[in-house]
Amino acid sequence: MTSRARVALVVPVRDASSAKSRLEAPGSMVSAAQREQLAAAIALDTVQAARAATRVGELVVVGGLREGIPGVTLIDDPGRGLVAAVEAGLAAVDPDLTSARAVLLGDVPALAPHDLDAALELGLAVATPGRAFVADAAGSGTTLVIAAPGEAHALRFGADSARLHREAGYQELAIASGSPLRRDVDTVDDLLELARLHDAGELTLGSRTRAALDNLA
Numbered sequence: 001m002t003s004r005a006r007v008a009l010v011v012p013v014r015d016a017s018s019a020k021s022r023l024e025a026p027g028s029m030v031s032a033a034q035r036e037q038l039a040a041a042i043a044l045d046t047v048q049a050a051r052a053a054t055r056v057g058e059l060v061v062v063g064g065l066r067e068g069i070p071g072v073t074l075i076d077d078p079g080r081g082l083v084a085a086v087e088a089g090l091a092a093v094d095p096d097l098t099s100a101r102a103v104l105l106g107d108v109p110a111l112a113p114h115d116l117d118a119a120l121e122l123g124l125a126v127a128t129p130g131r132a133f134v135a136d137a138a139g140s141g142t143t144l145v146i147a148a149p150g151e152a153h154a155l156r157f158g159a160d161s162a163r164l165h166r167e168a169g170y171q172e173l174a175i176a177s178g179s180p181l182r183r184d185v186d187t188v189d190d191l192l193e194l195a196r197l198h199d200a201g202e203l204t205l206g207s208r209t210r211a212a213l214d215n216l217a
Helices: 032-052 082-093 113-126 161-167 188-199 207-216
Strands: 007-013 056-063 073-075 101-104 131-135 142-147 170-172
Touching (some): 007 082, 032 056, 082 101, 101 113, 113 131, 113 142, 188 207
Parallel strands (some): 007 056, 007 101, 131 170
Antiparallel strands (some): 101 142
16 A cells, blocks of 8 residues: 555444443443433544544545534435445445445544554555455454455444454454454443553543543443
8 A cells, every 4th residue: 555545434323312222231320311422422533533544535424423523424324224324335435446445333432543544554455456354352343344446345244243254255454452443332341441441541532432431430
């Protein structure tokens, strides 16, 4: 990948009113209003970090953000699930597959721009021609997929997506286990672990997520 090459990026964002339902699971002590606040904060911090990444060119968010971010194109979620939302975003950024195209899930609130830049650069180096992905910290999920120019995605988001993406021809990137890019949020325990790592100085949570956690406490 040359120093000027950029990647078209799609970030699916579920509406905060229904996003991250597991944060409100019985026993979690998180109310519906608090869950909505957390979901919105997580998405905004993720998108803002992605927009600041130098390797990201066009950035399309599918779904709703509660705040506008300059340089981000918003399109409506077609409402047929995550894969359909991502496919709508991919069609919007480059229907002719002339650019490298990536998909970042919108729930990595400790992401720093340089983390994404490094993964995109590595991904295109190993995926040309082809596809690459980044697994979550547990190793079973997926946070990022990348397709080289001219290569169509074969999306496998959902349960056990890391294995399914691997079987679909995506090469797993050797991203450090502690990378914020691998730290997605599904449960309160995920958030508490991120807060612990933030307090220990091992990563930096996005400001909105940190504020939402402070309000929760």
